[in-house]
Amino acid sequence: xxxxxxxxxxxxxFYYSLLxxxxxxxxxxxxxxxxxxxxxxxxxxxxxxxxxxxIKRTEAMLEEYEEKxxxxxxxxxxxxxxxxxxxxxxxxNPSKQAMLETVAELEKLD
Amino acid sequence: xxxxxxxxxxxxxFYYSLLxxxxxxxxxxxxxxxxxxxxxxxxxxxxxxxxxxxIKRTEAMLEEYEEKxxxxxxxxxxxxxxxxxxxxxxxxNPSKQAMLETVAELEKLD
Numbered sequence: 001x002x003x004x005x006x007x008x009x010x011x012x013x014f015y016y017s018l019l020x021x022x023x024x025x026x027x028x029x030x031x032x033x034x035x036x037x038x039x040x041x042x043x044x045x046x047x048x049x050x051x052x053x054x055i056k057r058t059e060a061m062l063e064e065y066e067e068k069x070x071x072x073x074x075x076x077x078x079x080x081x082x083x084x085x086x087x088x089x090x091x092x093n094p095s096k097q098a099m100l101e102t103v104a105e106l107e108k109l110d
Numbered sequence: 111x112x113x114x115x116x117x118x119x120x121x122x123x124f125y126y127s128l129l130x131x132x133x134x135x136x137x138x139x140x141x142x143x144x145x146x147x148x149x150x151x152x153x154x155x156x157x158x159x160x161x162x163x164x165i166k167r168t169e170a171m172l173e174e175y176e177e178k179x180x181x182x183x184x185x186x187x188x189x190x191x192x193x194x195x196x197x198x199x200x201x202x203n204p205s206k207q208a209m210l211e212t213v214a215e216l217e218k219l220d
Contacts, residue, residue: 017178068127071181075220085195085213089206096199103195106216110185 005031007072011062014071023058030055074109081106115141117182121172124181133168140165184219191216 008031016024029035029043030051037055041048066072085102088094118141126134139145139153140161147165151158176182195212198204 015179018175065128069125069179069181071179078220079217082213082217086210089209089213094206096204099199100196103192103199107189107192110188 008059008062010072010075011066014075015062015065015069018065019058019061023054023061026051026054027058077109078106081109118169118172120182120185121176124185125172125175125179128175129168129171133164133171136161136164137168187219188216191219 008027012027012031016027019027025044026040029040030037035043037048037051040051044051081102085099085106088099088102118137122137122141126137129137135154136150139150140147145153147158147161150161154161191212195209195216198209198212
């Protein structure tokens with residue numbers, strides 16, 4: 001569950017601008033502010049089931065956007081490569097070649 | 111016009127996966143393969159006006175996606191930063207500090 005929450009937080013972060021205002025509200029209350037379905041239902045004066053359905057649909061949309069655009073996946077790969085560049089830079093005698101190769105991989109990600 | 115074509119080529123490249131198959135076909139014939147509206151109309155047995163309307167709508171959608179996700183803008187910024195890192199690396203005594211700063215800017219883009 002924690003892993004799913006983390007993933008949804010990231011996907012929300014990348015794709016929230018493609019969601020409707022209501023989807024944004026429910027998702028951010030549920031995933032960022034840790035509201036329960038019941039609390040969101042009360043806040044918006046709708047049924048718990050309506051909130052649940054909306055959130056499930058939105059989660060599926062986020063996964064669909066990720067399947068199409070892969071922003072989260074590319075982000076993770078970039079983070080790894082940037083971390084590697086930093087490690088290389090912090091070595092005593094950084095290898096130019098190794099850095100150029102890592103930078104080339106960064107370029108290929110776009 | 112050339113500038114617009116280049117921009118549309120990029121936007122298409124970033125967001126084509128969010129378009130319908132028909133939108134993808136028209137856009138790629140028009141922008142990548144340089145077909146005229148009339149040629150596309152003939153190919154799909156529809157009116158020139160229908161092709162024109164579809165392409166105009168799709169262009170507006172691509173601009174809307176870019177406004178929301180800024181993938182092309184971030185790509186351009188990344189390209190500039192990566193170019194800078196490479197230039198630094200090709201100097202005789204690359205400045206570690208300058209490189210760490212550029213890499214930090216790259217990180218902030220995500």
